Amino acid sequence: MALLGLAHGSAAGQSLMGMQKLADEVYAYTRYDGGEDMPTVSSLVVITSEGVVVGDGLGRVGDVAESDAMARKLIAEIRVLTDQPISYLINCSWHPDHTNGNHVFRDAGxxxxGHRKTRAGLLEFYRTNPDIVQAPPEVTFDxxxxxFLGGEEISIRFLGRAHTDGDAVVYLPGRRLAYMSEIFFNKQFPGLRSGYPAEWIQTLDRALELDADVFVPAHGLIENGGRLRSTMVQMRADLVDMRADRSMATSIKA
Incomplete structure (x- = not known):
């Protein structure tokens, strides 16, 4: 599997941390998350004349205080760019490294x-993690x-199950840009405990049909300004290979 990428500590890797401009008034914010398997986590920031839209907040698994600090840091970085209010936070995944800071964004207005199943996944997560401040999606879709905000068309789409059962893509057709969240890991192989490998391949196929040049992952460095179609195609191929290996192992055991 071809999944070798830039180390987060390298000069090239460090240059891709923080706020990175992808297009006029469109940014990705990337931070090192401290883990070995998913060393970076990224959010999308879209600034319009009527407000800001954020794709995925930030959080730290198992660390409430750090999750709050990460969310506040992202908001502070947005404030460097604009005084416009943060109008929407889109939960593209229910996983805590993307949602534990939800309440900080809610409190900011x-x-x-999120997808209907993302809300359901979060409510179940809250049930078993009572220390997390609850702030599930208030608006859901299927x-x-x-x-439509400040002249920007922001399409939020469910293309199929992948890392979770409610993964969403934030697609900006006017920018030819798609924030893929946890559907796309750049040069990293995702954990599949809660994933759907067979459907994930089909979901990637649908994403590749979008009229987009820029595909922004939630995990892995955002290299080349997000022009990562070929890397996403490679991830699809790796998932196909993994499924083939599993099928072969099952056949041998049988």
Missing amino acids: AVIV DRMTL
Whole structure:
């Protein structure tokens, strides 16, 4: 599997941390998350004349205080760029490294949006993790919904199950840009304990049909300004190989 990438500590890796401009008023914010398997986690920031839309907040698994600090840091970085209010936070995954800071965005005035199953996944997570401040999506959708804010069309789409059962893509058709969240890991192999490998391949196929040049991962460095179609194609091939290896192992055992 071809999954070797830039080390987060390298000069090239460090240069891709923090706020990175992808297009006019469109940014990705990337920070090192401290783990070996998913060393970076990224959020999308879209600034319009009527407000800011964030794709995935930040959080730290098992660390409430650090999750709050990470979310506040992201908001502070947005404030360096604009005084516009944060209007929407889109939960593209229910996983805690993307949602544990939800309440910080809610308290800042953001409406939280997510797939219906992302809300359900978060509510179940809260049930077993009572120390987390609850702030699930207030607005949900099944297939897609569209925000029109400050002249920007922001399409939020469910293309199929992948890392979770409610993964969403934030697609900016006018920018030819798609924030893939946990559907796309750049040069890293995702954990599959809660994933759906067979459907994940189909979901990637649907994403590759989008009229987009820029594909932004939630994990892995955002190299080449997000022009990572070939890397996403490679991830798809790796998932196919993994499924073939599993099928062969099952056949041998049988």
